[in-house]
Amino acid sequence: MRHDKLDIFFHPDVLSMRTPDGLFDGAPSPLLEVQMTSVEGPDRIANIRSALERGPSADRFEWHTGWHATDDDILSFHTPGYLKSLKEADENGRWFNKSTFLPAGGLKGVRAGAGTILAALDHVLAEDGGIAYALVRPPTHHAAADMADGYCLLNGVAMAALRARAAGLARIAIVDWDVHHGNGTQDAFFDRDDVLFISMHMNHGSWSDETHPQTGEVDEIGRGAGRGYNLNLPVPFGAGDKVYDGLMTQVVLPALKAFAPDLIIVSNGQDASQFDPNGRNLLSMAGFHQLANRIADSAKELCDGRMLVVQEGGYNPAYTGLCAYATAVGFLGAPLDVPEPLAFYPENPDEVRRTISELIARHPLLDQTGQWWSTGG
Numbered sequence: 001m002r003h004d005k006l007d008i009f010f011h012p013d014v015l016s017m018r019t020p021d022g023l024f025d026g027a028p029s030p031l032l033e034v035q036m037t038s039v040e041g042p043d044r045i046a047n048i049r050s051a052l053e054r055g056p057s058a059d060r061f062e063w064h065t066g067w068h069a070t071d072d073d074i075l076s077f078h079t080p081g082y083l084k085s086l087k088e089a090d091e092n093g094r095w096f097n098k099s100t101f102l103p104a105g106g107l108k109g110v111r112a113g114a115g116t117i118l119a120a121l122d123h124v125l126a127e128d129g130g131i132a133y134a135l136v137r138p139p140t141h142h143a144a145a146d147m148a149d150g151y152c153l154l155n156g157v158a159m160a161a162l163r164a165r166a167a168g169l170a171r172i173a174i175v176d177w178d179v180h181h182g183n184g185t186q187d188a189f190f191d192r193d194d195v196l197f198i199s200m201h202m203n204h205g206s207w208s209d210e211t212h213p214q215t216g217e218v219d220e221i222g223r224g225a226g227r228g229y230n231l232n233l234p235v236p237f238g239a240g241d242k243v244y245d246g247l248m249t250q251v252v253l254p255a256l257k258a259f260a261p262d263l264i265i266v267s268n269g270q271d272a273s274q275f276d277p278n279g280r281n282l283l284s285m286a287g288f289h290q291l292a293n294r295i296a297d298s299a300k301e302l303c304d305g306r307m308l309v310v311q312e313g314g315y316n317p318a319y320t321g322l323c324a325y326a327t328a329v330g331f332l333g334a335p336l337d338v339p340e341p342l343a344f345y346p347e348n349p350d351e352v353r354r355t356i357s358e359l360i361a362r363h364p365l366l367d368q369t370g371q372w373w374s375t376g377g
């Protein structure tokens with residue numbers, strides 16, 4: 001199914017903030033002659049933008065400028081105490097934890113990221129159908145209401161889902177294919193049955209008891225009214241195009257159909273790519289293109305094409321740009337029109353089948369065919 005154009009929302013301020021160079025905590029290693037540039041930097045977004053502007057499908061991308069999230073926007077999800085801590089950190093800069101830094105004066109860029117997501121959402125709602133892609137940083141899906149985590153300072157996806165609910169949409173589905181578990185978004189909607197959260201991620205478990213106690217495991221299924229509405233799909237390290245596509249077709253798309261959302265939000269990270277420094281999965285450009293193509297068709301079928309795409313991770317600054325381009329072309333339903341420079345990973349079909357069937361077999365929310373049980377099993 002083809003979509004005529006893809007509306008892309010961007011704000012130049014998202015390029016303005018920088019994390020100090022170094023491995024993860026900004027500390028240079030005395031062993032290294034050449035220090036590593038912080039991977040969550042503006043380069044990766046600059047390359048996504050240039051790929052979209054220079055690629056053969058450039059004339060099908062329509063660019064719009066976003067805005068800065070206001071205090072009220074932020075408080076729609078985050079706590080007043082947390083917003084206060086962001087404002088204080090903005091004065092001198094602060095490491096919130098080992099991976100998450102706000103430089104002095106950086107809050108402007110963070111507000112631009114979150115506000116641009118909301119601007120893209122408003123466009124989807126006003127157009128009453130269509131896809132909008134918020135090309136932003138820092139990423140969003142690890143941030144909780146009162147906590148920064150994993151480069152994420154504001155959870156723009158959670159803010160957008162709540163804004164869509166406030167605008168009158170009854171059911172929102174969030175599909176997160178960033179290679180990391182979307183713990184902040186999971187936490188935001190764990191008690192709710194009006195927001196279905198589906199996360200496909202590498203099986204990294206919890207990385208911090210303090211900021212990231214969630215494991216992303218299959219038994220985190222939601223709580224109370226939300227029981228059954230949190231669908232984690234952790235995949236082994238090394239999962240590639242065929243595992244992701246198999247899960248998409250066997251589990252994610254049927255679950256979306258059963259849930260019947262009024263809007264789909266995609267947490268669109270490219271860090272499941274085969275060359276990502278922060279990921280251990282092996283998607284290629286073709287794999288991202290296929291995921292995007294399938295979910296855009298699903299949005300067309302289920303909710304008049306209403307879909308908000310939010311940029312999350314993707315930390316190889318070159319390959320992220322190419323994979324994000326392939327993803328965007330997939331959302332259009334158009335063939336991939338840029339060659340893959342490097343993919344060579346041969347996926348063993350038996351291993352792919354075994355990976356998917358083992359995950360389905362141990363999942364409390366899925367029957368043996370992979371069908372989602374909305375009641376929580």
Ligand SMILES: [Zn+2]
Nearest residue numbers: 178179180313
């Ligand atoms: Zn990620």
